[in-house]
Amino acid sequence: MLENIIEFKQKLIEEKNRIEMELRKIASQDSDGDYKAEFEDYGREREDNASEIENYTVNLGVTESLETELEKIKLALKKIENGTYGKCEKCNKDIPKKRLEAYPAAQNCVDCK
């Protein structure tokens, strides 16, 4: 067990809040809690439609990667609650503290990454 787990928890919560804020800017949440990229209507002109689609495509990709990241953070927070935080998912060894400091939501050690 890491001695400064509270710090990691704090970092994870901050990161979770930041990601949720980013997601709210570009996506809306459905009743299941899934985020859906928003399609913004700029107007009816041809170039409006082109930028709508371009913007939507970008939002789709960003929403997806933010959501993936959010899931990892939620999982890490759950692990803190049940005392398994900092263990590699694959080999069950401790993930080096340095790695967790750089990336608190890490699920695997460097060897198993």
Ligand SMILES: [Zn+2]
């Ligand atoms: Zn491992």
